Amino acid sequence: MSRFKKLYTFASQKITTVIDRAKLTEHTFMIIVAIIIGILAGFAAIGIRFMIEEISSLSFGGNGSLLESIINSPWYVKILIPVLGGFLVGPLIYFFAPEAKGHGVPEVMQAILLKGGRIRPRVAFVKAIASAITIGTGGSVGREGPIIQIGSSLGSTVGQFFKIPSKKLKTLVGCGAAAGIAAAFNAPIAGALFAVEIILMDFAVAQFSPIVISSVMATVISHYYEGNFAAFSVPEYSYASPYELGFYFILGALAGIVSFVFIKVLYFSEEFFDNKFKFPEYFKPVIGGLGIGLTALIFPQVMGVGYDSINNALHGRMVWDIALALVFIKIFATSLTLGTGGSGGIFAPSLFMGATLGAFFGYFVNAYFPDISAGPGAYALVAMGGLVAGTTRAPITAIIIVFELTNDYEIILPLMITCIISTILSTRLSRESIYTLKLLLRNINLKEGTETNVMESIFVKEVYSKDYDSINVSDNFSRIVNKIIRGKGPDYPVINNKGVITGLISMHDIKDYLFDRDSLSNLLIASDIANHNFECITVDNNCQTALDKISKYNLEGLPVVETFNSRNVVGMIWRRDIQDAYQKEIERREITSNLASRITMREEEKTVQFLEGYSITEIKPPNSFIDKSIRELNIRASYGVDVLSIKSATSEGEIIKAIPSPEYIIRKEDTLVIAGEIRSINLLKNVE
Numbered sequence: 190m191s192r193f194k195k196l197y198t199f200a201s202q203k204i205t206t207v208i209d210r211a212k213l214t215e216h217t218f219m220i221i222v223a224i225i226i227g228i229l230a231g232f233a234a235i236g237i238r239f240m241i242e243e244i245s246s247l248s249f250g251g252n253g254s255l256l257e258s259i260i261n262s263p264w265y266v267k268i269l270i271p272v273l274g275g276f277l278v279g280p281l282i283y284f285f286a287p288e289a290k291g292h293g294v295p296e297v298m299q300a301i302l303l304k305g306g307r308i309r310p311r312v313a314f315v316k317a318i319a320s321a322i323t324i325g326t327g328g329s330v331g332r333e334g335p336i337i338q339i340g341s342s343l344g345s346t347v348g349q350f351f352k353i354p355s356k357k358l359k360t361l362v363g364c365g366a367a368a369g370i371a372a373a374f375n376a377p378i379a380g381a382l383f384a385v386e387i388i389l390m391d392f393a394v395a396q397f398s399p400i401v402i403s404s405v406m407a408t409v410i411s412h413y414y415e416g417n418f419a420a421f422s423v424p425e426y427s428y429a430s431p432y433e434l435g436f437y438f439i440l441g442a443l444a445g446i447v448s449f450v451f452i453k454v455l456y457f458s459e460e461f462f463d464n465k466f467k468f469p470e471y472f473k474p475v476i477g478g479l480g481i482g483l484t485a486l487i488f489p490q491v492m493g494v495g496y497d498s499i500n501n502a503l504h505g506r507m508v509w510d511i512a513l514a515l516v517f518i519k520i521f522a523t524s525l526t527l528g529t530g531g532s533g534g535i536f537a538p539s540l541f542m543g544a545t546l547g548a549f550f551g552y553f554v555n556a557y558f559p560d561i562s563a564g565p566g567a568y569a570l571v572a573m574g575g576l577v578a579g580t581t582r583a584p585i586t587a588i589i590i591v592f593e594l595t596n597d598y599e600i601i602l603p604l605m606i607t608c609i610i611s612t613i614l615s616t617r618l619s620r621e622s623i624y625t626l627k628l629l630l631r632n633i634n635l636k637e638g639t640e641t642n643v644m645e646s647i648f649v650k651e652v653y654s655k656d657y658d659s660i661n662v663s664d665n666f667s668r669i670v671n672k673i674i675r676g677k678g679p680d681y682p683v684i685n686n687k688g689v690i691t692g693l694i695s696m697h698d699i700k701d702y703l704f705d706r707d708s709l710s711n712l713l714i715a716s717d718i719a720n721h722n723f724e725c726i727t728v729d730n731n732c733q734t735a736l737d738k739i740s741k742y743n744l745e746g747l748p749v750v751e752t753f754n755s756r757n758v759v760g761m762i763w764r765r766d767i768q769d770a771y772q773k774e775i776e777r778r779e780i781t782s783n784l785a786s787r788i789t790m791r792e793e794e795k796t797v798q799f800l801e802g803y804s805i806t807e808i809k810p811p812n813s814f815i816d817k818s819i820r821e822l823n824i825r826a827s828y829g830v831d832v833l834s835i836k837s838a839t840s841e842g843e844i845i846k847a848i849p850s851p852e853y854i855i856r857k858e859d860t861l862v863i864a865g866e867i868r869s870i871n872l873l874k875n876v877e
Contacts, residue, residue, distance in 0.1 A: 216398075219357065223364050223399035226347050227406025230340035230368030234407065235414055237317050237336060244325025245493060248274075256497035259327070259489045267327070267489065268482030274326025275474030278319050279530055283471035286315035291459075291527055292330070292535045293338030295627040297366060297388060302628075306345055306358035313342035319532035323474075327481055327492035329522035333373045334534020340369030340407075341388070360399060363389045367400045368407035373536075375411055376593035380404035383586045387624065423570060423595050424504055430561035436554050437571060437603040440547065441610025444572055447546055448579025448611060449618040451520050451539070456626055458528030470530065477529030484522055490515055491522040495541040502544035502569040509552040515545040535623055539576040547572030571600065571607045578608035579615035582622035644733035644771060649726055652770045653749045653762040659684050662691050666713040670699060678761060682748040683719045688757045690748050692719025725750045728759065732767045739764050805833065805864045810855050811876040820851035828873045830865030 248270045249258040259267065282289050288296045289312060300308045320335035344365025348358040363384035371380030381404045385397065462473055484491055490498040498515070501507045507515075523538040551568030570591065578587035587608045592601060621629050658676040660669055662685045673681065673696055683692040694715060723742045726735045726749055739747055746763040750756050814822060825831055835849050837859050855861075863870060 219399045220402055222347060222351060222361060223402040224406055226344045226361060226364045227368045227403035228410055229343045229347070230365050230403065231372045231407035231410025233313070233317070233339045233343060234336045234369060234372030234411060237321055237332060237339065240317065240321035241325045241332060244321055248326050254497045255493055256490065259485065259492050264486055267485045268479065271327040271478035271481045272475055274322050274328060275478030275529070275531065278322050278532060279471040279474040281315060281319050282530065282532060286312050288312050289316040289319050289532050290530050292334040292533065294334055294387065294624050297338055297341040297362065298624060299628060300345070301359050301362055301388065306362045307349065308342045308345035308362070310342065310346040313339045313346070316342070316532060323526065323531045323533050324493055326478070327485065328526045328531045328533055329481055329491045329519065329538065330526050330531060330533020331494055331537025332534060333370065333536035335532065336369040336373045337366045337534070340365035359389065363400050364403035367404040371404040372407040372411040374590055374593065375408060376590055377404040377408040379586055379590040379593055380407070382589055383583065386583045386586050387581060424566045425597070429563050432561045433563065434603060434606060436562060437606045438610055440550055440568060440572055441575055441607040442614055443546060443550060444543060444575030444607060444611035445579045445614030445618070447516060447542055448576055448615040451542065451580055452619055452623045452626060454520050455524045455527060455623065458524035462528045473529040474531050477526050477531055480525045481522055484518065488515065488518045491519055494537045499541055499544045502548040503566045505564055505566045507545065507548050509549050512545040512549040516542050516549070519545070535580065536577065539580050540573045543573035543576030544569040546576065570595070571603050574604050575607040575611040579611035580623040582612055582616060584608040584612045644731065644736060647732040647770050649730050649732060649735055649749060649762055650728040652732060652766050653728065653760040654766065655760040657761040659758065660694055660715050662716050664715045669694065669715055673699065678763065679745045682758050682761070683715045684758055690725060690750065690756050690758050691716065692721050693723050693748065694719055723747065725753065725756065726762060727752060732770060735762050736764070736767050804867050804870065805862065806870055808861050808863060808874055810859055810861055813877060814855045815857050816854060818852050818854050819849060829869035830863045830873060832861055833864050834862040836860040836862070
């Protein structure tokens with residue numbers, strides 16, 4: 190262990206000991222940590238803005254605005270500076286922190302979903318430098334994404350320093366993200382909502398108060414050092430007529446279409462440069478810089494964050510044809526910068542596209558309907574929110590950001606219409622947002638969030654019922670009716686004499702024949718009315734698969750077979766039993782996660798008794814467990830205990846995996862945190 194790591198570990202242990210002795214309540218402790226994160230993230234936001242401004246000034250010089258400096262720069266400077274930036278950024282990201290590549294927010298979401306909120310401390314440092322160079326040398330990306338990732342990294346680092354368990358560590362990552370957005374836009378409410386709507390994906394998050402505190406503290410720091418001003422120079426909005434709301438429906442639809450195009454072009458660019466463009470990874474940003482430089486010869490507005498161009502659009506100082514062209518040129522430039530490996534965010538580009546789209550749309554609306562429409566700047570302002578909502582699928586955050594920029598209540602109605610219509614249409618065109626699509630491409634499915642993950646961890650063999658009623662394939666109609674009336678469930682498998690399923694019968698299938706029961710009693714048999722439109726499920730399938738099939742065929746239950754080939758029925762699985770199992774699993778995870786934190790957060794005791802005869806304890810894995818997965822060992826069924834978390838010793842320090850994946854391979858260096866009956870735990874301890 191290096192000297193720095195020894196010092197870090199020593200300081201962490203000492204400070205944690207002092208906090209334990211202070212006997213702070215958990216809520217008070219989290220508030221104190223949130224204040225620390227908010228202050229650090231506020232200073233980080235100031236620092237990255239300062240670095241971007243200094244690098245931009247060094248790159249393009251000039252005494253006016255950045256856009257004026259770029260326009261007045263010689264043609265060769267516009268080409269060479271972005272190329273130089275790519276030459277510096279590529280090796281920096283490749284060799285020191287690959288997580289700093291791209292727009293950052295998906296990496297934060299992935300850390301929360303798969304790593305319990307753990308982000309390497311170096312990510313904040315590398316991301317700050319790489320993003321400052323990318324943006325300062327003309328890369329067509331935003332600074333908000335980097336500020337979010339840096340804030341999240343700081344939140345994770347502080348949490349790891351205080352040895353906070355992963356469940357609460359995720360909240361601290363959200364604190365850092367909220368503080369980043371708040372400091373970037375001087376918008377504390379939007380910062381807090383961004384964290385719960387996008388980063389944590391949970392409005393019911395129990396630790397909402399620390400997120401708010403961090404957001405407020407970052408805003409206070411930003412106000413103190415840079416003044417209390419909005420990120421943009423926003424004109425006063427005027428609501429011309431109730432009929433004008435119709436234009437905002439159209440604007441929302443246009444914003445949704447442009448959002449969809451941006452998402453598709455961005456990920457096409459990333460896929461092309463990652464998989465099809467054969468070139469050294471650390472030199473790909475040079476290609477992006479060259480493309481940006483050549484584009485800037487005609488459209489210099491695409492360079493950098495683009496706030497000057499946004500302000501021009503907001504104040505009606507942009508010609509309609511240039512505004513329309515810039516919408517699509519910005520999509521190309523941002524996709525090229527990020528696709529080739531540059532570092533920066535998509536928030537500012539979304540605002541840029543929205544402002545230029547709104548300026549274009551507002552020009553025509555104002556020209557043809559001057560009496561019932563506001564000026565082009567109003568539509569530019571509202572469309573900014575529409576593009577953010579359409580790309581991120583976070584309409585509430587988009588609405589609040591624009592509202593906090595204007596502090597004008599009149600803009601709320603058109604803003605709500607545009608953001609919601611944009612989100613609906615963009616979602617119809619592409620289910621994934623600009624953030625979640627990257628996770629999906631990495632095989633991280635957020636379709637149903639926690640519910641899907643829980644359902645996939647429960648197997649049919651744990652839930653299905655062996656006590657079921659069946660109908661023989663040769664039973665006549667009278668016997669079928671009697672069995673269904675006296676039976677135990679709504680659906681009945683039809684089986685032959687060998688126990689093989691041939692169909693399914695329910696009350697719904699026989700109701701049309703009931704009026705002719707007497708005449709049909711000996712004419713109809715089970716094979717005549719059996720439903721064949723269904724699929725069986727095996728004992729090795731998970732409950733999510735079972736529930737999907739039950740819903741697909743509009744049934745209440747499905748036959749469970751040994752194998753699909755044999756089709757021998759061994760039981761039935763019911764929707765209600767799956768739902769009961771889901772609720773029990775959620776409750777179990779809540780209880781065991783809270784109890785496990787008493788071990789993972791402090792080293793006071795290695796065993797915790799939580800019910801009579803039950804305990805949670807730490808053990809080293811038996812030799813027979815090494816190099817085998819949790820699923821392969823089938824620990825719960827074989828030994829009667831649950832693996833709550835795994836402590837893994839790595840070169841970066843100890844990593845705690847709460848509720849580990851069934852596919853996790855157990856290593857010799859791991860420590861298992863298990864829960865179960867004391868008798869079962871003692872038996873497991875004696876396994877070789």
